[in-house]
Amino acid sequence: xxxxxxxxxxxxxxxxxxxxxxxIKASALNNIAAxxxxxxxxxxxxxxxxxxxxxxxxLATPLLKRLKFDVAKIKDxxxxxxxxNDLPEPVGQxxxxxxxxxxxxxxRVSCPIGVIGVIFESRPDALVQISTLCLKTGNAILLKGGSxxxxxxxxxxxIIANAGIAAGMxxxxxxxxxxxxxxxxxxELDDDVDLLIPRGSNEFVRYIMxxxxxxxxxxxxxxxxxxxxxxxxxxxxxxxxxxxxTQYVAVCNAAETILIDAKAVDRLLLPLVxxxxxxxxxxxxxxxxxxxxxxxxxxxxxxxxxxxxxxLKIVDDLDAAVEHINRYxxxxxxxxVTPDANQARRFMLMADAGNVFWNASTRFSDGFRYGxxxxxxxxxxxxxxxxxxxxxxxxxYKYKLFGHGQRVADFSSGEKAYTHRSINRQSPF
Amino acid sequence: xxxxxxxxxxxxxxxxxxxxxxxIKASALNNIAAxxxxxxxxxxxxxxxxxxxxxxxxLATPLLKRLKFDVAKIKDxxxxxxxxNDLPEPVGQxxxxxxxxxxxxxxRVSCPIGVIGVIFESRPDALVQISTLCLKTGNAILLKGGSxxxxxxxxxxxIIANAGIAAGMxxxxxxxxxxxxxxxxxxELDDDVDLLIPRGSNEFVRYIMxxxxxxxxxxxxxxxxxxxxxxxxxxxxxxxxxxxxTQYVAVCNAAETILIDAKAVDRLLLPLVxxxxxxxxxxxxxxxxxxxxxxxxxxxxxxxxxxxxxxLKIVDDLDAAVEHINRYxxxxxxxxVTPDANQARRFMLMADAGNVFWNASTRFSDGFRYGxxxxxxxxxxxxxxxxxxxxxxxxxYKYKLFGHGQRVADFSSGEKAYTHRSINRQSPF
Numbered sequence: 001x002x003x004x005x006x007x008x009x010x011x012x013x014x015x016x017x018x019x020x021x022x023x024i025k026a027s028a029l030n031n032i033a034a035x036x037x038x039x040x041x042x043x044x045x046x047x048x049x050x051x052x053x054x055x056x057x058x059l060a061t062p063l064l065k066r067l068k069f070d071v072a073k074i075k076d077x078x079x080x081x082x083x084x085n086d087l088p089e090p091v092g093q094x095x096x097x098x099x100x101x102x103x104x105x106x107x108r109v110s111c112p113i114g115v116i117g118v119i120f121e122s123r124p125d126a127l128v129q130i131s132t133l134c135l136k137t138g139n140a141i142l143l144k145g146g147s148x149x150x151x152x153x154x155x156x157x158x159i160i161a162n163a164g165i166a167a168g169m170x171x172x173x174x175x176x177x178x179x180x181x182x183x184x185x186x187x188e189l190d191d192d193v194d195l196l197i198p199r200g201s202n203e204f205v206r207y208i209m210x211x212x213x214x215x216x217x218x219x220x221x222x223x224x225x226x227x228x229x230x231x232x233x234x235x236x237x238x239x240x241x242x243x244x245x246t247q248y249v250a251v252c253n254a255a256e257t258i259l260i261d262a263k264a265v266d267r268l269l270l271p272l273v274x275x276x277x278x279x280x281x282x283x284x285x286x287x288x289x290x291x292x293x294x295x296x297x298x299x300x301x302x303x304x305x306x307x308x309x310x311x312l313k314i315v316d317d318l319d320a321a322v323e324h325i326n327r328y329x330x331x332x333x334x335x336x337v338t339p340d341a342n343q344a345r346r347f348m349l350m351a352d353a354g355n356v357f358w359n360a361s362t363r364f365s366d367g368f369r370y371g372x373x374x375x376x377x378x379x380x381x382x383x384x385x386x387x388x389x390x391x392x393x394x395x396x397y398k399y400k401l402f403g404h405g406q407r408v409a410d411f412s413s414g415e416k417a418y419t420h421r422s423i424n425r426q427s428p429f
Numbered sequence: 430x431x432x433x434x435x436x437x438x439x440x441x442x443x444x445x446x447x448x449x450x451x452x453i454k455a456s457a458l459n460n461i462a463a464x465x466x467x468x469x470x471x472x473x474x475x476x477x478x479x480x481x482x483x484x485x486x487x488l489a490t491p492l493l494k495r496l497k498f499d500v501a502k503i504k505d506x507x508x509x510x511x512x513x514n515d516l517p518e519p520v521g522q523x524x525x526x527x528x529x530x531x532x533x534x535x536x537r538v539s540c541p542i543g544v545i546g547v548i549f550e551s552r553p554d555a556l557v558q559i560s561t562l563c564l565k566t567g568n569a570i571l572l573k574g575g576s577x578x579x580x581x582x583x584x585x586x587x588i589i590a591n592a593g594i595a596a597g598m599x600x601x602x603x604x605x606x607x608x609x610x611x612x613x614x615x616x617e618l619d620d621d622v623d624l625l626i627p628r629g630s631n632e633f634v635r636y637i638m639x640x641x642x643x644x645x646x647x648x649x650x651x652x653x654x655x656x657x658x659x660x661x662x663x664x665x666x667x668x669x670x671x672x673x674x675t676q677y678v679a680v681c682n683a684a685e686t687i688l689i690d691a692k693a694v695d696r697l698l699l700p701l702v703x704x705x706x707x708x709x710x711x712x713x714x715x716x717x718x719x720x721x722x723x724x725x726x727x728x729x730x731x732x733x734x735x736x737x738x739x740x741l742k743i744v745d746d747l748d749a750a751v752e753h754i755n756r757y758x759x760x761x762x763x764x765x766v767t768p769d770a771n772q773a774r775r776f777m778l779m780a781d782a783g784n785v786f787w788n789a790s791t792r793f794s795d796g797f798r799y800g801x802x803x804x805x806x807x808x809x810x811x812x813x814x815x816x817x818x819x820x821x822x823x824x825x826y827k828y829k830l831f832g833h834g835q836r837v838a839d840f841s842s843g844e845k846a847y848t849h850r851s852i853n854r855q856s857p858f
Contacts, residue, residue, distance in 0.1 A: 015755060019778040098800050104789065106799055113811050114781065194811055213638050215812040236834040243836035326444060337834075345858040348829050349448040352543065360533065360832030369840070370535055370828070371527050371849030382542050382623055382825040383644040384813040396811040399799070400777050403789030405665040407672035411798070420800030429774040 001175075003185035007115065007142060007192035009172035014114045014140035016170040022089045028135055028167035029085040033078045035163035036128070039155070040074055046151040047124065054148045062250065069124040069152050077128040080374070084136055087373050090391045091138050092427070099421040100401075107400045107427035112138035114194040116394065117186050119144045119208070121200055124152040130197075131160050131174055133374050137394040142186060142193065144177040154178075187212035199377050202304075217385060217393060219378045221304045222252025222332040224362040227321040227347065228272075229338035230263040236359065237268055237337045238275045243361040244335065246279045250306050252378060253333050253355075253365045257301065257311040259321045265314055269293070276310060285312045301328040318343055322350045329353060331380040333365040354380060354387030400427055430604075432614035436544065436571060436621035438601030443543045443569035445599040451518045457564055457596035458514040462507045464592035465557070468584070469503055475580040476553065483577045491679070498553040498581050506557040509803070513565055516802050519820045520567050521856070528850040529830075536829045536856035541567035543623040545823065546615050548573045548637070550629055553581040559626075560589050560603055562803050566823040569599075571615060571622065573606040583607075616641040628806050631733075646814060646822060648807045650733045651681025651761040653791040656750040656776065657701075658767035659692040665788060666697055666766045667704045672790040673764065675708045679735050681807060682762050682784075682794045686730065686740040688750045694743055698722070705739060714741045730757040747772055751779045758782060760809040762794040783809060783816035829856055 001009070036043070047069040054067060096108035116139045120126040127145055134141040145153040157176035164173060177186065186193065190213045198208045198218045205218040226244050228237045244255035260268055265288075273283055273293050283289075284298045289312045298311045301324070305311075315321045318336075325334050335357035336347040344358040355365040365388060367375025372390030379385045385393035410416045430438070465472070476498040483496060525537035545568045549555040556574055563570040574582040586605035593602060606615065615622065619642045627637045627647045634647040655673050657666045673684035689697055694717075702712055702722050712718075713727045718741045727740045730753070734740075744750045747765075754763050764786035765776040773787040784794040794817060796804025801819030808814045814822035839845045 015751070015779055015781065018781065019775060100793070100798065100800065104793075108816075111778075209642050215644065215810070217812075233834075239834060239836060243838050247837045247841065322444070341857075346448060348827075348858065349540075350444055352444065352447065353827065355828045355830065357830040358832060360830050360835050361837050363837035364529070364533075364830055364832075364835070365828070369529065369837070369847065371529065371847065381644070383646075386825050387537075387828045396815050398777075398782065399784045399794070399816045401784065401786040401789050401793055403787060403793075405668060406789050406793070407668060408676045408790050408792035408798070409672050412676065418798065418800065428770075429777065 003142075003177055003182040004189060006172070006175040006177065007186070007189045010115045010140040010142055010175055011192040013170040013172040014112065017138045017140060017173060018112055020138055024168040025135060025138070026085055028164040028169050029081055029132060031163040031167045032132060032160050033081045035159045036074055036078055039159055040071060043074060043152065043155055043159075044070060046155040049151040050149050059148060063148070066121070066123045067149055073125055077125050080129060081132050084132055084374055087136065087391065090136065090395055092429075094425070094427045095397055097423045097425045097427065099419050099423045101406070101416060101419050103404045104406045105402045105423065107402075108397050109400055109427045110395045110397050113394060113396050115140045115142065115192055117142045117144075117193045117196045117214070119183060119196070119198045119200065121146055124149050124156055126199070127153055127156050128160065129374065130376065131157070133376060133391060133394060135164060135169065135173070137391050139394055140173045142175050142177055144183055144186070150178065187214070190214045197377060215384070217377070217379055217381065217389065219252065219332070219380045221330045222254070222378075222380075223257065223302060223304050223328060223330040224253055224255045224333040225257045225259055225325050225329055225335070226255045226362060227259040227315075227318075227325070227334070227336045228261060228264055228268055229318060229336055229340065229343050230261040231339055232261070232264055232268065232337040233339060234268060234271060238272055240335065240337055240359070240361050241272055242275055242279060244363055245276065245281055245310050246308065247361065247363050249308055251363075252304075253362050254306070255310070255335075255362045256304055257313060257328070259313050259315045259324060261318070261321070262314050262316050265292075273312075280308050282309045283312055284309065286314060288314045304330075318347060322347060326350075326352050331382070332378065333357065333362045335360060335362050354378070402428060432571075432606055432611040433618060435601070435604040435606065436615070436618045439544045439569040439571055439604055440621040442599040442602040443541065446567045446569060446602060447541055449567055449598075453597040454564060454567070455514055457593040457598050458510055458561060460592040460596045461561060461589050462510045464588045465503055465507055468588055469500060472503060472581065472584055472588075473499060475584040478580040479578050488577060492577070495550070495552045496578055496581075502554055506554050509558060510561050513561055513803055516565070516820065519565065519824055521858075523854070523856045524826055526852045526854045526856065528848050528852045530835070530845060530848050532833045533835045534831045534852065536831075537826050538829055538856045539824045539826050542823060542825045544569045544571065544621055546571045546573075546622045546625045546643070548612060548625070548627045548629065550575055553578050553585055555628070556582055556585050557589065558803065559805065560586070562805060562820060562823060564593060564598065564602070566820050568823055569602045571604050571606055573612055573615070579607065616643070619643045626806060644813070646806070646808055646810065646818070648681065648761070648809045650759045651683070651807075651809075652686065652731060652733050652757060652759040653682060653684050653762040654686045654688055654754050654758055654764070655684045655791060656688040656744075656747075656754070656763070656765045657690060657693055657697055658747060658765055658769065658772050659690040660768055661690070661693055661697065661766040662768060663697060663700060667701055669764065669766055669788070669790050670701055671704055671708060673792055674705065674710055674739050675737065676790065676792050678737055681733075682791050683735070684739070684764075684791045685733055686742060686757070688742050688744045688753060690747070690750070691743050691745050694721075702741075709737050711738045712741055713738065715743060717743045733759075747776060751776060755779075755781050760811070761807065762786065762791045764789060764791050783807070831857060
């Protein structure tokens, strides 16, 4: 089956999934969890094939670590499925209810989007997580994983698809695409695919956006800033700088640039630099910083190091900090350190990012830390979903109008009038 | 100023607008309403120039009617501004609140999107409506209207921009683009424009989608269906068919195709055809319909007539009706006529459209009829906003995290644990 045929089958499955009972989805998730445990040995064996081949091909150690899918990881994803199953039913929620006239009632009700295409990186746990999230939200899914994980992805997709079908999911609700050519066809299938979620490098996400008419929910890069305001308390400033930069450097919510208010430089710069250097962080600075501490100049403030490196800049005031952030930031996470609520308020209103923090580490911006139970990804766009995206990012809504034969003509003629009364009631279905 | 410079200035204005007080927005809306009334004579005079030129150029009568902007229309838009001003503040609404641990609180808060580009048709009232909606939601706006309304649009944009600035809106919060070249530059300005809303022909909306990386909120066409189910009551079926088709034919929520259940054909087909013909509707049918009543065959079930014409098709059952709708409909509005709640339920779940109705005319799908107070447009997409779009379509949200110096390291080490407690509280700011 080629990508076009898979998408077509997924579209058909998605139509069936629009009317799925919660019970079927719950039992499908249970079946999937059980099947993953049952086929544990076969999954680990398939993963070993991927690991062996990737090692031979010289895949870097951090990537090998991400690729590894052992018994512990299987237990983790099964725990994730169980907690997803415990979340309330996200489909069919009434979001608005209005009486247009007695006997003519309007409801805005959450519903699945339809067919979601997800292109993800090497971690096989992403496959399990994303496909069960799509099941919970009633969406059919087309998955494309990294080629280094092909054996693992195949067996996982097979187990998940079949365990779902055994519980009543429609044939074709989950398909695995395998080739780069499949991805290129996917981009053209705007009739059958409603949303694309690419999870990969910035260049890759931009490539997708430039080559498809399908809406894209992607996070580009994570150029996050920590701004130490004039009156930032020294110990908190340094503690948050160290955590934001070094707690885990290879992730999008790690800080890449620290902005220091000019009026705090004498007090904060040297202790900050000492603390960062003690953690092995290499400092890049603007001209003033380099004059003071002797360091390499920053060449591009857009840089996402994902490493033990940081850019330091001295800014005149809060507005200059916001200006820098809005020019060079990627709209991911921006944090201010200050005791002053007015400064924090202005910063949080004007820094144009999905996550704006006051006196907290940038590393908190994450669906699990936010308590969403599940995360589709982190969106740096502003349309549809922003910041860490949970189940609501995989839902849309429709308006349901329940009438008794009402015609518009009677309202246009003035014979009838709209009441437009909020009725605070659940949609009948 | 060219389009790029305008967009750049709008981006800067949008940053200021993120922190605008409700009072300034309210007084700006008041100023605008007053200024429109004050300059009534000059507006009507400018509109007369457009009307005279367009008449000389042979613009069709319905379009001339839409172009006309007289004292009565000015009163209408001013009334619209006043009721918009009465709507609750949409920005800064807390949508979710969670305690991550005591003293670390997360809020999801509504906020402006930033810079909106709107390309609209000949009606000058659209300019007033859209620009005041953007003001209310805190978005800067780039407007491009039809060239036939250029004099009217110029004076309106001028009055609105300046009345806003006099009340404290930032310079450049509203710009009017005038040339087609401006539109083409606009499509490239993905750094400074966050969302495009094209309101025009289907081809035009598709053209926009194909030529920009900026997210597009557009309605394509309105191929709406009315399905008369097996047991549809005759009088209601005919009344709703007549209203859906003929109450106003030139609009996207008028029905273009009526689907009749095969088991209802003997009972409903002839009375339906008689009623439609009595209203001057020309009937196009599938083979079976044409055999029975003698009519022209439908050549393309995607057709949006926007005229006194209708397609009639006999379908085997509800599933076949849904199948037809999901294949040929445009995702706008689909209505079923039946006394049976189970049939209605299945139809409303599976018909993949922004608006799904039970025993009501398709003509009800409209922001004003829904009681939204204002309408940006009707979205047939599923991402971000669907169906009639009110103020919420011009908003996004950001996550605000309020801490006291919390580090992720303490949670990762297991020293601290997340509480993830819903706190049902408004965000401090």
